[in-house]
Amino acid sequence: MAMLKVAVWRGAEKGGFQTYEVPRLASQTVLDVVTHIQRAIDPSLAYRFACRVGVCGSCAMNVNGRARWTCRTHVEKVAADGQLEIAPLSNLPVIKDLVTNMEQFFDKWAKARGRFTGARTRDDDFARVMPDSPQRRHVDAGIECIGCGVCYSACDVVQWKPDYLGPAALNRAWTLHNDVRDTRRVERLVAVAGDAGCHACHTHMSCSERCPKQIAPTIGIAGLKRAAAAAALDGEL
């Protein structure tokens, strides 16, 4: 049987790669490989997953140096030469092996005012949002984020500036900025503007290239830059 050579990060911030031999199977995903190691070779290996179908966003890891959702990454696509290197996501503290602490990642969603505040109550009628309105289209383009952290791991600015809100939180803010029912537009712009927010983005586009949901946070961030600049000129900010 063909075997894969798999180097897996073991330890926490300090640690090293350990190599395992895993049987190569048809239609095998990288998550299948990690699961095989934990179930058949070393039960002490720590990793995260839940849905296995690309919905929950918990299985992201660095695979051969690139952040990916492992449950939907086929071995065939990334390990042509039968070698895999699997490491925890970058830019996040490692708890153990392949598990990172995502607290700061989600705290930044809160900091970017990533929650909806509306004006209607349950007694009011539905808000009518036209599907082809520009705002609704912007929301559609960014709303499918699964919070996997792939973009955050791929962003150089996050690495350079640990307080940078990062692509996912800013993408979330952009979808809410374009939600015509939301009442805290200015407050949100204040939260996302400036040196640790959208204006720190270098438009490298790593986030947009790597996002498994084909979201382009870069575009939303550019939109926030313009919106915040306009608000600053209007004296709203």
Next chain:
Amino acid sequence: MSARAQTLLWLAQRASAAVLALCVIVHLATMVYAVRGGLSAAEILSRTRGSYGWFAFYALFVAAVAVHAPIGLRSVIHETLGWRGAPVNAGMLAIGMALALWGLRAVLAVFA
């Protein structure tokens, strides 16, 4: 520094970049013309002395540099060294003013 001030700095850098893009093209084209045409220093000076057009152009160029460079440097310092806050901002202001003064001195030297 407030979110508003940070945003205005970003805007100032964008705007000065647009001015610089234009100025650099005009400046380079002029240089190439002057060198290829074989103009001497005296001939160049005879064209710039007393020319309000060239004075205005290069004064604008200097102003754009003086705005653009310190704002960019501030980000570079923040990203590479992690320094930020009032001392860095004051240092950048000083660099901006120094660039403006040196630049204007050079402009005046070919104008007056």
